[in-house]
Amino acid sequence: MITSTVGPDGSADDEPWTATPVRVAGGVLRARRERGLTVLRGVRYATAARFAEPVPEEPWTGERDALADVGVPPQPASRPTSGLGVITVGPLTEDCLRLTVATPAADDRRRPVLVFLHGGGYRSGGVAWGRYDPRRLAREGDAVVVSVGSRIGALGWLRLPGLAPGNLGLLDQLTALRWIRDNAAALGGDPDRITLVGHSSGAHAVACLIGVPAARGLFHRAIAQSPPLGLGLGSPAASARAAAAFVRRLGTDPRDATVAEIVAAQERTERDLAVRTLGGLVPAFMPVAGAEPLPAPDEWRDTAREGAKDLQVVVGTAERELAYFFRDTPLATVPGLQQASTARVFTRPAQRFAELLASGGARVHTYRVGAPGPSLPLRGAHCGELPWLFGTEADWAGAPILNGRSWAEVTADGAPMRAAWLRFAATGDPGWPADPARPHRF
Template sequence: MKKTKIIEIESGKLQGYVEKGIEVYKGVPYAEPPIGDLRFNAPESKHTWSGVLAAIEFSPVAPQPPSPFTPQPAPPQSEENCLTLNIWTPSTDDKKRPVMFWIHGGSYKTGGANNYNGIPLANRGDVVVVVINYRLGPLGFLYLPNAPNFSANVGLLDQIEALKWVKKNIMKFGGDPGNVTVFGESAGAGAICSLLGMPAAKGLFNRMIPQSGSTSPLGYQKGRAIATAQRLTSLLEIDKDDIDGLRKISAEKIIEAQTKMDQQVLEGGTALLLGYSPLIDKNTMPKHPLKAVLEGETKNIELLHGTNKDEMRLWELWYPGVKNSEELSNRLSLMAQPMGQSKEKILEIIDLYSETRKNPTEIYNTIITDTFFRIPSIRLAEMQSKNQPDTFMYMFTYPSPIRNGSLGAVHAIEIPFVFGTLDMPRAVNFKLFPASNKETERLSAKMMDSWISFARNGNPNHKEIPDWAQYRNDRATMIFGKDVKVINDPYSKERSVWDDIIIFKE
């Protein structure tokens, strides 16, 4: 292993290694371990260490329940001492490269930085790639408003602390602290959008690329967060305001209770209602992120946003489909009350989507894809484009090979295309992602170059794709699939039926 030179930052000295011409630094702590009295609290900046930190191995990921996406056969080690980041850089010179800061997904309860490799992006784009761990589930998003010495949204505050670390230290790794693009997928994308409503995040990044995640129409609700905390503390047999007692319970026992609760929620038919997620809180997120956007507080942030065509069909791999039209109506009617809509409006939506789709499962998954992914993304782009012209939209349509391609472009399938990691071992125990071949590698190259170009100058255009116009009244959307092309207002009929529904809800 060829080692890098020793880098000295404010906290201490560290040394990484060189792989394929890229300097790699793994497991770099950006905050103190959130244990003991720091559990459930905002992160504390990393203290100094002595000696030279060997930054050559991934650190443990945040404690979490098992997931179908957990790498097999050996899942990564997890522990509360997880607030670390990984860096890939072409050189630790003074060139001041664009920084691409990735926030992983996983429903705010699973995932980790160990699943990602920044070498292809760093090599191709001469950029610095940073991937972080942050607290998940009840350890990152439990809401206990009456407990003393407690902070909400600590998982998001971890991300802000990591961004502050980048602002302070990334020049030592060849990066430009004044040119930071945050990008992420699923919950990572939702987290990025949540940062728009958090004053502490202001000025820490210049651009954002939320992939398959936005401001959820059912998100940010304190009522659900309080109910989740009550259910969890009941399973733990402890008073919900006894934060000192909660800090003494092992992380393993908390995750065990979380797993049991998740199963109860699934059996109750409310699997889509995230129990642990960002919420509006006067101290950390005083207003809804979209309200901040509408008021022009985010006008200096350039936006590249998009979704996959068949997001929700991924879950067909684990959960039973919709048997008939009656079950379809019953399932979707459950969404009416939380969204503040009548059942009649939900039935109108079902009728529209049924015009071109006959299978109840396909209709259901398409409506849910639009409800939780596509339409919220469009809403954010509509609002942001009023104050920031450099707003762009995409849709990913390349199908997964699962079930002979019948599932389409499911949730998360675009990630290896963006990272250029199609030829690397799968991070899941089934072949969800397309294999590396000439067609997929060409598509990956086009996407990587768009993401890199946007990170460099706020414009995703390059010579290998059609002209990609800013998102305006014609709703220009770049389609990344077997063909790469621009379509104005894709699925416009379905989009328009939501025009009077999903804005935001405080």
């Protein structure tokens, strides 16, 4: 094994690490052993040709490096006025069906497994973002934590008959869940205690997957953080409008266009459709009901209710979700708009979803992240709990969502949520009663 103080990207590392082999179903991966964790980065779980379904990764011989991230899915530049601040996304790559895994050890301990689906409006993010780093949860909870990368934007969600079937991002996530189930024990985890965690569009995807028959048995518990369920599922008509606008803006065969051309056409399409999508709040490219693996619109509620049987679920929202989206816009000054929009897009639909799952037999716990006062303008806003759970101080440096609080304060603020999520993954009980009508307060 190799001891190093140089990071896998060639930069100076803040701690020594050793390279250690981890055997999974396909072969041997070369991981980092650091501060009591085994960390695997850039683990490919599948490959996919452009606009084609994912193909599970083939077995290999010898050792394959899992020491470094390889980049993020093609996406636009980050919005500088967002509560997350400016994010350097790194290299863009279509080879993005990758995982980051943090485990206390690749042994036979059978620890709880948490699988994280990131947000980003189905158009941004990726496991190479440090702000989704899973090491803190793995270290604090003696748990295996996996962050899942999948296709996003037009490359993941375009539905265009004869070219793109739609819902490829959801098929990617299903393929990742199968890989995790099949390899959980090899990574020191319990394949019978897998908790699917999603934030924002990732939480929306969790809701979708609960209603997908093919996902049953791939996870046993679910946490949906700030799911924008008021946006509903994409309709065939809306997906057709987005596809037509995208092809018109691209001006060439999507199969042959460069990544830069795809991203530029996607951004222009989003602007074209802004009026129809509540100023861009509804993604132009998103899961479409009636396209595999999602049931038709009139069937999804029934399949979600059926999928809820025997699940344990946590569903919650923040008090002022829309403060994140309205920040530095004229909408922030419209009296009552933030509260009404938060209720319409997040709070009320999440409550109805919790009740739907409970009616199907799930044990459902709900929560609300509070907003204590004007001195913390983004407390209780969308994304506010992400630094409580993921990433390091360096990853979050300068992000407005921290509300000017020190990293020690942020860490302390998030301790109750981290403890609840880890307890829930281990036992199915986050620490408060299962009652959809009585949310726990963070």
